[in-house]
Amino acid sequence: MNIIVAKNAGFCFGVRRAVEAVYKQLERPGKVYTYGPIIHNPQVVEELKAKGVVIAEDLEHIEEGTIIIRSHGVPPHVYRLMKDKGLQVVDVTCPYVKRVHNLVSKYHSKGYQIVIVGEKEHPEVMGINGWCDNSAFVINDPEQVESLPHMAKACVVAQTTTSHQKWDAIVERLHSKVDQLEVFNTICNTTAVRQAEAEAIAKMVDVMLVIGGKNSSNTRKLYSICKAHCKKTFAIETAKDIEVNAIDPGDKVGITAGASTPDWIIKEVIDMVSQLNDEKTGSTLNGQRQDDTRISRGQAVQQEMQNEALESSNYDLKGGADKSAPAMENAVQQEQPEPEMPAMEDFEKTVVSLRPGQVVRGTILKITPEEVIVNLGYKSDGVLPISELTLIDHHTGEVKWHEGDPIDVQVVKIDDGEGNVLLARKSLERRLAWKELEEGFKSGREFKGICTEVVKGGVLADVNGIQAFVPASHLSTRYIEDLNSLVGTTLRLKILELDRRRNRVVASQKVILQEEEEARRKALWDSIQEGQVITGTVKRLTDFGAFVDIGGVDGLVHISDLSWGHIGHPREVVQENQTITVRVLSVDRERGRIALGYKQTLPQPWDNVGEKYHIGDVVTGKVVRLTHFGAFVELEPGVDGLVHISEVADRHVNRVADVLQVGQMVSVKILDVKPEQRRISLSIREALREQEEKEASEVEQLYQDDESLSVSLAELFPDKLRPKKLK
Incomplete structure (x- = not known):
């Protein structure tokens, strides 16, 4: 037999990474959850259950602990819910799946209709669909394309385990349904x-x-x-x-x-x-x-x-049928006539010499799920295990290495037992990473790091494969309440401390942000001038005004400069985090103070008072201020008129406060308008008299128009005109 x-049977890179993450987390204290079964294998799942791992199908009953996102990935709202609940999140979404998420999110935001080729109820597909607000068309058969509507532009991606035959057939049909089709073959290699x-x-x-x-x-x-x-x-x-x-x-x-x-x-x-x-x-x-x-x-x-099946299995592993080359050429090579061999001395002149430990540069010939074949210019090719190569860029999720790329590797063995040169790169990558960090530390260079987990006092970040500690106080210029919200995000870092011998790196994002804020402040102070109109963000409200960030520097808009009208508090006009346009009223560079005006960017209401208000008009206004000589009535924000004490009522009054109160709405008649002096004279008494005359005129007119409404004095006063009885 x-x-x-x-x-290539068994665990793929993403699954192995996910399972290893669970076992690593089990070594730490605290409850460990997985969001759904970590992999689709009941034996592994049961083994993990026995070790204390709890499978969570939802987050309703989880209040604390660590939750691991499996390689299938999840929609954005699940991330948010996990962070809102204060859970420590370990995200082991497969990098290939993460790339699909990024593509879907990017093209959905550009207005493209998303089409996913895959199984609608599969966790991976459900996760992908979440990155376009669950608006994607999910199809798993070429015939289903016919049921799709016509689309102006669409982006099509694949579940990573989709077969190439199905993918090719569906994409071919989609071209007839979409005017502008963006195709991304996201099938895992x-x-x-x-x-x-x-x-x-x-x-x-x-x-x-x-x-x-x-x-x-x-x-x-x-x-x-x-x-x-x-x-x-x-x-x-x-x-x-x-x-x-x-x-x-x-x-x-x-x-x-x-x-x-x-x-x-x-x-x-x-x-x-x-x-x-x-x-x-x-x-x-x-x-x-x-x-x-x-x-x-x-x-x-x-x-x-x-000499058997592969002659008829012409399959291109990169994405479809390829009738020009046999499938699995990495495992099987068709027999070819051997070329004439050169003389041994000539051959040896063209072959480089290698020794264990030597670092050499070669060219990538082929990348498989388990190894990378490298041409070293030697009599045999080099074999680099895939575990020795950082294949996926941690920041972008993109594949870093491709066939034909030059690569530096280290020789481990001249003959690995099968005639190949055994290579390594992990230690070389680490040395190169440390060298880059050391040079960056000396020069003050900025690095990018992926926040991987929250630890006591701060977070850990992956910087080119080296773990760096970022203290909580160095994450931002402002307080961050939930550090878990940073997990999975990219941090901008400068190295504060570096000790290669102790494998210790301490970094800061805060210093970069502070430097940028200081540069913005300096540029602002150098350029700002009185009278300038600029845009800012309301940062803080007080009883006396609003502080506005105008580019790294806060200026004050006094309450009197917020509105042309009377206001009791700044919140009546603006709100925190609101973007507003302001005018620079004054700049005190010595004391570091900037006075801003908001109402100064709005139309001046007195400019068209002469067109809007005329002598004899009766209008409605609000009493905004009382004095011993009268009351000021606001006709509109910024436009007040004076009602003299002699005009506040249809009778004599000793105090204005006896008949009026602040905030009261009243009808007033305009007696005089002087826009150039910003004065308007008003009368409540005349408005009342005019109203009474108007009402009397309306009643008189009503009786004149309808004779049936005429009545006698006896009908109006029956008790007074009724004949008295004789005693």
Whole structure:
């Protein structure tokens, strides 16, 4: 029996990162939650449950502790809710998924209709949809494109585990539905490699075993692909699910696994299949397998498929069919005629010499989910494990390295046992990062760092792979109440302390913000002039006015300069955080004071008083001030008129306060208007008299218009004119 194990079976980068984050968090005190099952594998989930991890399907009953966001990612409102509840958030969203979030958010904000190719109820798709306010069209079949409306512009992305065949078919049809289509193939490269490899193996075996959780989307896709080429394909979760009677001793058995399947389950399946072969053949291995009984992981493809299925499996791992090249060229190479070899002495002249520990520059030939092949100019290529390379930029979520890029690597072994040069880069990256930090520390350079977690006294930030501590007092020029709100954000940092020997870096964002504020203040003081009209933000209200930030410097708008009218408090005119336009009234550079005016940017109401108010008009106003000689009545904000004490009532009064009070609305008649002197004379008495005359005239006119309303004196005064009875 031959057992062929897919080289790319099991945990992908994102899943492994998520699971490791949970185990790391379990080492710390406090309750640990995962937002939904951390991966779609019940065995791993149960193991974590046994260690105390609680699966939270919602946040309603969680009040404290650490919650881990799984690799599928979540919508923005879930982040906000977690932070509002004061939870410590550990975000292990897969970088490839995070890139989809960024694309969807960016194009949604530009007015594009978002289209997601994937399973509508899958957590990853639901998370992606949340970044466009759940407005996306989610389709999982080319036929569903026909039901979509016509769109002026749209952006299409894919669930990372979508098959390339489905993606290509859907995108092709979308072009007929969208005038301007932005296409982003966001299928994970690991998924494409895994699916192509599974297809190639399924074409050459008698039995195919696909390991993975029943709820795993990528496992279901692997099963569908294998089933199309191998009738005896079985989906199993663990070794105990193997159909014993379906495997014969002479069968070739292929094994692959979904991205959520841990290595120990894959190993159990391999061992079980091997034991089945032993039991059915009765062979005795004495603790060691026969060469034809088990083939090491990944080598089976190379040994068994050179002249079989791959000739017809022309699949481009970067995104679709490619009829010009065989699939899985990283695992299998078609036999080619060997070129004529040059003389040995000529060959040796062109080959560089290498030694362990040497740092050399090479060129990336190929990137796979597990390793990077590097051309070193040596007689054999270099192999760099993917774990030794920072593939994803922490700040942008973009892939940093591509085929054809030059790269510096360190030689570990000249021969790794398979004829390749074993390479490393992690330590080199770390040395380069430390060197960059040291140079930046000396020069005062600014760095960008991702805030990774909240710790006692501040936060930790990842600066080029080096962990830096940022004290809470150095995060901002203003107090930050919830430090958890910074987790996952990019900080602008300057190094305050650096001790490479103790692996200690202390950084500050505050010093950068202070320097910028100081530069803005200096520029403002150098340029500001009286009479200047500028825009500012209301920062603080007091009883006597409003303080306005006009670019790093606060100026005061006195309450008397907020409105042309009478106000009791600044909040009647402006609110905190409101953006307003103000005029600079005075600048005192020695005392650092700036007087601003708000009403001075508004029209002066006295400018058109002569056009709006005329002698003889009766208008309504508000009593705003009482004096011993009369009352001032506001006709509109900034325009007051005087009612002399002799005109405040239709009778003689000794005190104005006996008949009027501040805030009272009254009708007044305009006696005189002098705009140039800003004076208006008013009369309440004349307004009352005019009102009485108007009412009497209306009653008289009413009787004249209707004779039926005429009555006699006897009818009006019946008691007085009734005849008296004789005694």
